[in-house]
Amino acid sequence: MIEYIKGELTEITPAMAVIECNGLGYGINVSLNTYSAIQGKKEVKLYIYESIREDAYILYGFATKQERELFLLLISVSGIGGNTARMILSALTPSELCNVISSGNDKLLKTVKGIGLKTAQRIIVDLKDKISTTDIGTSTTSAPISITANNEIYEEAIAALTMLGFAQAPSQKVVAAILKEEPDAAVEKVIKLALKRL
Known part of the structure; x- marks a missing residue:
């Protein structure tokens, strides 16, 4: 089992990071929270979850152990797979997600793509007790790096959203509207807003 991968960050998009370690390039699926945390760094360390299926071998990477812990809790809920869990962790920070679950806010959880009311309620029921017994909610999030090149942000946001299945x-319509309202928004913020609107 891979616990973490530490190496040079050679490529990064809001949905995928490539880390080179001893001559091997690992393609790792990341959430927006992890993307924000590692963006602009040369050397990174990502905590790994390996999803091994008959038809695929997928690596999910997280900047913190807390985020990985939350991911593991989410995929333990019936009907939640790796991509849906990543989508939830892209729409909400780990501490926001803990607050949503502990306060039973199914309406906010329902705003995430692919999460209906029943699934949102199931997540809250299944994880409420587990969240309160862990220290997951205490994780910190780093401030995003703002880029002024509007076109670059537009392209990156579209690429990330299509990789996430939109x-x-x-x-394109939603991202264009968001950038019109907030021309200085960082790419992570644009994607987070888009996830709530799509």
Whole structure:
């Protein structure tokens, strides 16, 4: 089992990071929270979850152990797979997610793509007690690096949304609208806002 991968960050998009370690390049799926934390760094360390299926071998990487812990809790809920868990962790920070679960706020959880009311309620029921017994909610989030090149942010946000499974046309529409309202928004913020609107 891989506990973590530490090495040079050679490529990064809001949905995927490539870390080179001893001549091997690992393609690792990341959430927006992890993307924010490692963006702009040369050397990184990501805590890994390996998803081994008959048809795929997928690595999920997290900047903190707390975020990985939350991911593991989310995928333990019936009907929540790795991509849905990553989507939830992209829409909410670990501490926001802990607050949503402990306060039973199914309406906010329902705003995440692919999460209906029943699934949101199931997450809250299944994880409420588990969240209160862990120290997950105490994780810190780093401030995003703002980029002024609007076009670059637009392209990156669209690429990330299509990688997360959204159709290109609606993604372009939503991202364009967000950038019109907030031209100085960092790419993570644009994607987070888009996730709530799509």
